[in-house]
Amino acid sequence: MTLPRIVMPSRTTVAVALAAVAAAAVAGTSFWRSFTAIAELAVAYKVPADQAWMIPVAVDGLVVVATVAAAVARHRVARSYSWFLLVAGTVASVAGNGIHAWQLTGSPIGVGIAVLPPLVTLAAVHLTILLARQDNNVATTQSRDTWPDPIVATLADSDDRTDATPPRPVTRLRVAPATSPRPAATPRQDHSPATPKENATDAELRTVAIRRVVEEGKTVRATGAELGVSKDKVQRWVTAHRAATAKDTAVAG
Known part of the structure; x- marks a missing residue:
């Protein structure tokens, strides 16, 4: 009975995975702080308390979705639109957190502290995506590095070949696909010379x-x-x- 071979992840893969988990945790905590500030600001401006959570979800959720789209988009139009939404959502989130902090503290320092969570959310989400893509690239590179070695065989050229002669590598040949036989050529009637x-x-x-x-x-x-x-x-x-x-x-x- 042949036991399955267990492939252990490399150090690079483990490091990338841990960094991605940490970045996701930072993004989650920053999102929650920004969520709380914008929800309180919405309640202060007569938004029903049971619906106030929709405002930060719409604003900060737009930042997260636009960040993911900007990182994975391949078409230039889609990438440009994703970055536009990302900038617009980030500006709205920063503005909401700043206004909320100014109303509570009236201090520029308080405003500066309040605008950090949406910026950290943007940076952490983007970093998480980049690390995930790097992990995929590392896995692809490792799979390519595990290709089998070329086949080496000893070819006997003649009877007088010595044992000290090193073996020559055998090159794998590609077999061309089978094609229909060509019709026989019509004999030429121009009395061309018999010998080229x-x-x-x-x-x-x-x-x-x-x-x-x-x-x-x-x-x-x-x-x-x-x-x-x-x-x-x-x-x-x-x-x-x-x-x-x-x-x-x-x-x-």
Whole structure:
């Protein structure tokens, strides 16, 4: 029976998780303080007590939602709109906390302390999202680093290979998808040379050139163009062949 392998999280993953939990806790406490201040301000301005909680939820909730949207949005229009709502919600939350503190204390220091919770909420939520995204990136990188090593095999090239020769790595080949067979090519009817120039010797080209000019009656220029050689060279081959033929005929006579 094979026991399942337990994969322990890395130190980086644990650190990111702890930081995210701490940032979420800070965001929660700051949200609660801002919630209380804006709810009391709403009650002071004749909002029913049983409905006063809706005002801070709408204001600070907009900050949280806009922060999440700005962090995860990919489209430029959606990101711009998310940042607009984020700025608008933050300004409204800061203003509500500041007015509430001024009414209670009448002190600039009290106002400064009161506007800290909405700003901390904004920063903590944004930091939490960034840490969560970093955790995902770390997990993805670790999964990529666990790819198997390349296969190494020993190839016997010949009988006289020594044991000290190091093995050569075998490269994995990609097999091309199967395709339908191509139709057979139609034979060419232009009497092209039997041997291409790049694979033929001068002797073979000379034989083909003499056959084209002497037996088939083609011109020297056309034969040279077909074989890829100059017409002067074809002319020399044909002249030498005719001279040799005439000499052999004279000797035989």
